Amino acid sequence: MINLKKIRKAILTAVWFMFLTFPLMVMKVNTIENTVQWRWINLAYIGISAFIFSLFWEDLLKRRDNIASKDKKKSINNKISRKLENKKIRNISLFVLILIVVLFPFIMSMYQTSIITTALMYVVLGLGLNIVVGFGGLLHLGYAAFYAVGAYTYGLLYYHFGLSFWLCLPLGALFSALFGIILGFPILRLRGDYLAIVTLAFGEITKLVLENWNDFSFGPSGIANIPRPMFFGIKLKLAEVTNFTYFIAIGLTILTIIVIKRLESSKIGRAWEAMREDEIACQSMGIDITKAKLTAFSMGAVWAGIMGVLFAAKTTFINPASFTTWESIVILCVVVIGGMGSIPGVIVGALIFILTPEYLRAFSEYRMLIFGLALVIMMIFRPGGIIPKIRKTHQFKVKEVKE
């Protein structure tokens, strides 16, 4: 299995990787003492791991192809979903899940609860972007702009009119959806790369406007002292409000899942998917593609708007720095890694993608590197995402007998 040629190739790869990562991994400039630290041990680590990795790379690829060519019905996903079809197992796991979810904030520390709340927010953001990217196939790189619209809706409406969190929640959704439609119009004719570029610019413009229009958005200094959510008009203590926010996030996540699931299996959901598959065929089958695109954008934006309001309420402070393109990219990564178009995939993707960095603070320096690596490996070995979409099937036999 391992021959000389392979070893030579692996050595070359290792040397190449050592060369590539040299400035990043080996050199470290100490700006205080003005010296350069040479961390040669890192070079050795990289060399060895690149060597081992490239040695087995082809075998890994072969294994992947073998798995892919095997009957798809044997995949892990189906095993899980078949288990879940069993009523008893399903009920028990659902019960355990609910128990964990309800008890979590009472068992865990405030810090943990807050992290999970953030992760849940990304679940909703991911699910929202999934409508645009996963269902509609429209590559959107400015999703954080909608998030910002929601957050500023609450921030500004509170600042000027003293509107409450609960009132701003639907208003944030509404403004965000309107924003989605406004963005939708100029890009109706764009596709693929061009669409990505324009949405990217849209995200940047939104951020720049917020940064520079001081009279409107208070510029880079942002808006502070935004109130946390109130419990039926009662102001809660910090520990309580953290738990309360957690439960709001849970509630909104469940709402999102239900609504998006229903949309997915309805007329408009099918239209989105058909649009993704083939725009011309889709139009020739009587689907108004303008309407489909605009609804995809606005239905996707709604969730970012709602989460924006929640974000403002959770952090009590917003400024444009929270809504950068990096934010859009993170949400996109959640969708792509989780599984485009797959609701459970996006949920798992968001939890993994947001929680892992939180718990692996030790590696925070290499966060980007690890993200990049994870993305590349995912694209090669599981292009459908962690949990690829399973298509709904329908049984007709029963009905025929009845007739």
Next chain:
Amino acid sequence: MSEVPILEVNDLSMVFGGLRAVDSVSLKINKGEIVALIGPNGAGKTTFFNCVTGVYVPTHGEIKINPPEGKTAILNGLKPNTINEKGLARTFQNIRLFSSMTVLENVMIGRHQCLKSGILSSILRTPKQRKEELKVLEDSYRILEKIGLEEYANDLACNLPYGGQRRLEIARAMATDPFLLLLDEPAAGMNPQETNDLVVLIQRLRKEDNISILLIEHDMSLVMTLSERIYVVDYGKMIAMGSPLEIKNNSQVIKAYLGEDIDA
């Protein structure tokens, strides 16, 4: 009897830069007719279809319909989905299925126009919306049964055998309830057995669904058995029109297909 044609195309031209892909073509289809449009490769047949179905906006000419039920309408400049709504459905020469959706879902897309529920009722799952969804499932399954694809209902469209994909294109088009079906090379890539089945299917569709059919096809035996009238185009121009027998013996048509040299 001088009946009103259900489709009437007058003097249609489509120019791409310097190329006149379709050059002053006129064509009529009567109710219940099967008409074929033939011509050598690159003659402009697909371009003609694209003009009629709104994929291209024709440079010149008029496309008029007189649906059996409904008003006379001019199709020029309408969007493909509006034209489909008016009762023209088509298939594609280079199969354009929604390949990562199931066979059944492909047909359900075709029923899109017939569904009335909006976004809000879908989110609320109103009883009316649920009933409509059940109905669309059933209707789509019936259509698959008619076309003979019901056993593949839950398979991905891209996993169908080639002939099956061509039939699914027809099923999807039929799901939109057209009065005129435009088929672009429906038998391309099929084996003789599949082609025979296709002939039977097309005849059945015309009879049972009361539709008219305009088809582009290179398989001459299929064209001759199916069609009542044949139009022949070459280099974008209409060079002949007539019954299969007339076309078979038309010297201009033979010339177009076999080249100038053969001219006796």
